[in-house]
Amino acid sequence: MAWGTFSIAHILSLVIALLFNIGLYFALKACSKKIQIIVLGILSFSGIAAIIYNLVTWGRPLEYLPLHLCSLNGTILPFAVWTKNKKLCNLLLLWSFGALFALVALPYSSQQMVLFGWPFNFFYFPHVLEVGIPIMMFALGLAKLDHKCIKSTLLITFSAYTIIHLINLAINSAQFLDFNGEVIKVSYMFSIYSKDFANPVLDLFYSILPYDYWYFFLAIPVIILYLMCWYLPGMIAAKKVKA
Numbered sequence: 001m002a003w004g005t006f007s008i009a010h011i012l013s014l015v016i017a018l019l020f021n022i023g024l025y026f027a028l029k030a031c032s033k034k035i036q037i038i039v040l041g042i043l044s045f046s047g048i049a050a051i052i053y054n055l056v057t058w059g060r061p062l063e064y065l066p067l068h069l070c071s072l073n074g075t076i077l078p079f080a081v082w083t084k085n086k087k088l089c090n091l092l093l094l095w096s097f098g099a100l101f102a103l104v105a106l107p108y109s110s111q112q113m114v115l116f117g118w119p120f121n122f123f124y125f126p127h128v129l130e131v132g133i134p135i136m137m138f139a140l141g142l143a144k145l146d147h148k149c150i151k152s153t154l155l156i157t158f159s160a161y162t163i164i165h166l167i168n169l170a171i172n173s174a175q176f177l178d179f180n181g182e183v184i185k186v187s188y189m190f191s192i193y194s195k196d197f198a199n200p201v202l203d204l205f206y207s208i209l210p211y212d213y214w215y216f217f218l219a220i221p222v223i224i225l226y227l228m229c230w231y232l233p234g235m236i237a238a239k240k241v242k243a
Contacts, residue, residue: 001114001115002111002112002113002114002115003106003110003111003112003113003114003115003120004111005106005111005199005200009115010106010111013103013124014103014104017103017124017127017128017131017132020128020132021128021131021132021135021136024132024136025132025136025139025140028040028136028140029140033140033141033142036140036142037081037082037084037142040081040133040136040137040142041078041081041082043129043133044077044078044080044081044082044129044133045078046074046125046126046129046130047070047071047073047074047075047077047126047129047130048074048075048078049122049126050071050074050122050123050126051064051066051071051074051075053118053122054122057118059179060178060179060184062171062176062184062186063178063184063186065186065188067164067167067188067189068188068189069095069098069099069160069189070095070098070099070102070126070127070130072095072160073092073095073096073098073099073130073134074126074130076088076091076092076095077092077129077130077133077134080092080134080137080143081133081137081142084137084142084143086143086144086146086149087149087152087153089134089137089138089143089144090143090145090146090149090150090152090153091149091152091153091156091157092134092137093134093135093138093145093153093230094153094154094157094223094226094227095130095134095157096130096131096132096133096134096135097223097226099127099130099131100131101201102127103124103127103128103131105199105200105201105202106199107197107198107199108195108196108197108198108199109196109197110123145230145231145234146234147231147234147235147238150227150231153227154223160189161189161191161216162213164188164189164191165189165191165192165212165213167188168186168187168188168191168192169192171184171186172184172185172186172192189216190202190216191212191213191216192212192213193206193210193212193215202215202216205218205219
């Protein structure tokens with residue numbers, strides 16, 4: 001059975017993801033800080049496991065480099081959890097929204113995944129944890145929200161997007177061939193629009209602003225709104241203290 005998009009299976013998978021993270025939060029809430037870090041630290045390696053799986057399984061490493069936002073999230077997540085680094089934790093709070101976006105607005109290629117097949121497992125479960133763990137770090141008091149990190153979060157995010165766009169251009173212009181003799185085309189972080197990599201939301205963005213790289217900047221208002229939901233109360237409280 002294919003996963004689909006906003007099919008019964010897809011909707012149920014989103015509900016299960018929400019319930020799993022809520023259940024994990026309440027289970028860990030009763031534990032010591034040490035146990036919380038150990039459990040979240042172990043689970044945080046799921047993203048790295050997915051990266052290794054994709055690099056090894058498909059035999060097309062250039063097409064499965066860890067250069068999507070969720071792959072970057074999965075790579076950094078263990079360091080953020082084990083070190084409780086403030087800037088990394090605040091950065092991944094935004095990147096967790098990227099993982100949620102990937103689960104809700106599935107890329108067309110992911111919609112065809114067979115439920116509970118290995119490709120599905122290595123896509124779905126790491127994304128569920130990449131959504132939940134960064135938020136749980138704050139909810140459990142293991143990391144501290146700091147609105148001063150907004151600048152570094154946005155700078156790192158858009159710098160990564162720009163650098164990865166240049167990598168996309170370099171790989172595509174080199175015209176590497178896969179084992180079938182076909183030219184390899186990549187679009188890490190979806191900076192280059194293509195139906196092969198897109199989803200309905202990206203289709204909409206590109207229809208409004210039909211330019212590679214730039215079309216994704218239409219997400220900026222959503223990003224700002226998301227960050228304000230987290231940081232605005234703290235910003236208001238800080239202004240009251242100063243006053």
